[in-house]
Structures are given as structure tokens and as C-alpha cells.
Amino acid sequence: MSPHQPDRPTPPITNGSPPVALAQVRLFGDLTIIAPALGAAPLDLGSPTTRSLFAYLLLHRDRPADRRQLALLFWPDAPETAARRNLRQYLHRLRRALEPLAAAEELVLVEGSTVQLNPRAAFDVxxxxxxxxxxxxxxxxxxxxxxxxxxxxVALYRGDLLADLLDDWCQAPRLHARQRAMQALEQLADLHHGRRDLPSAIAAAEQLLRLEPWHEAAHTRLMAFYYLSGARTQALQQYQRCRQALADELDAAPLPATTAMAAEMRAGAWQETHAPPPPFNALPPGIPNGPGTLCPPRCRAEALSCGRRAPAAATTGGRALCRSHG
Structure with a gap:
């Protein structure tokens, strides 16, 4: 299993008719479970550990999880016997918490050394x-x-995946979902631009910048979209916002190409055919590309200045981010 991409749940087995969802499960933002049987009130799973255990089993329910590995994942600092005892207790609590959804069907399947959320259960995730x-x-x-x-x-992406859970295992699927949301907004902006639907292209680029205000390629795209729509003043204002965001978040200045683009726009001489904005995934020369992990804001300026990259390095709007400084 890739550490960056959660496995897909197995589709529920039916007799040909669409299954009625036991519950709607929202993983974007805070974990929320809404079930028809419960009315408008969300299902209360109890403690953060019980909630985290449910989320993990839901995201990996296409295959049984090894109970020993799961215990050590959730309680890495505990002796193995204590970790396995904790897992048994929390699986019992999870079973009890899920009973209102399907009293006649077991939702948590424990068989020998494995545990799995019932793949036949029709969760709308x-x-x-x-x-x-x-x-x-x-x-x-x-x-x-x-x-x-x-x-x-992108309408489903209401916030970071499992934003209310702090467990280490959440980081990889959370980053994977965030990267896919950003890629979707990038692709959406370019599709709208290609169809000359500039208002929609602007909206997609703005939404991307709400996710990552320091995303320089999104700023340059937005500058271009404003300029092409006849809003030169807004294009230049966007350049100033880009400068401010990079200074605040990365303690850095815009790339020379971005500054040159703004100068041409100020003079009324910028033409898309002569100097198109860089692609969203552009990187400065000499910096390798690749998926990875975002670092905390205090490290970003160091990442830019020293050129180091985290193990499995990340890119953000043409900028390399490093997590190696802690």
C-alpha cells in the first residue's frame, strides 16, 4: 500500500439495486457521520482514538488489517501487550458506537489476527x-x-482530510487529498482558460490561493487571467499580493519571471503568446521534482535559501519546501 494514497473501499455487494447508505461519512474537515436512522444529529463515536480508529478502518476497508500492526501504529510507545489490549478495548467501543447504524449486521469484523470494517456496509464517503x-x-x-x-x-473538499484528528497516520492521506484538490483546481483553471471562460478561471485560481497563499504559479495565472479580461489594475494588485504572501510565508521575493511579467503588464506590453505564465508545477532550475511532504512555515525560508529537500520533497507553486529542519 502506498503511503501517500489510501486504498479504495470495496464497493458494497448488492442484488442489482442501488444500496441504501447506512450513513454519510464526511472525512473532509472534521469527521462527521450522518445516518438516516439518527435524524439530523451526527453519530457520536466517543473519544478521539475511537474516531481515529474508525477513520483508519474506513479508508483501508478493502483489505483486513493486521491487528498487531494496527496496535503498534496507534500505540507505538506502549509495550506490545499493552498496545494489543488497548486495541481490543477500542474495537469494542467502536462496535458499540456503530450499533445504531446496523443493529442486525456486524460492522467491525474481527477474524483471527485481522480486523476490517465490513466491506459490504454501504457508507457514502x-x-x-x-x-x-x-x-x-x-x-x-x-x-x-x-x-x-x-x-x-473540489466542492466536496471542505477542508483538510480529518482535520480534527492529530494522529501521525493521518498525515499521508491528508497530504494526498490536499495535493489532489490543488491539482484539480489547477486543471480546472486551465480548462476554463482554454475555453476563454476567464471569470471561472479566476474563481478556480482564487480558490487555490485560499488553500496555499504562497503558491506563486497560481498568482501568475491569476495575474494573466485578470490582464486578459481587461483588468490590468487588478493584475498588478495581484502581483503585490503575491509579493506580500511570499514575504510573509517564505521570506522570499517573487521569481524574476514573475517580476518581469508584472513590469510588462504595467507597461501594457504583456502578451500571452510571447510570455505565458509558467505551468502550475514549474520549479526553479536545478531543483528536482517529486511528490512529498510540506514543512511547517518556519522552515520554508530555509528550504528556499539552502536548496535542501525533504525526503520525498514537495513543490508549492514552483517553490521547494523542506521539512528536514523540524
């Missing part, structure tokens, strides 16, 4: 629909199909 929409928006898809799928996906 926003993360799964998010991934399905993004898979629909493949490069080979028609533009209208891709736009609809991407818009549907």
Missing part, C-alpha cells in the same frame, strides 16, 4: 466520491465532462 470524480476527469475526457467532474470534486 465524501473522500471516495472525491476520488471518483477526479478519476472521471482524466486527460482523455471531454472538456465539459472534465469541468463538471473537477467542480464536483
Amino acid at each position: 465524501d473522500m471516495q466520491r472525491f476520488e471518483d470524480f477526479l478519476d472521471t476527469a482524466a486527460p482523455s475526457s471531454a472538456a465539459e465532462t472534465a469541468v463538471y467532474a473537477l467542480q464536483s470534486a
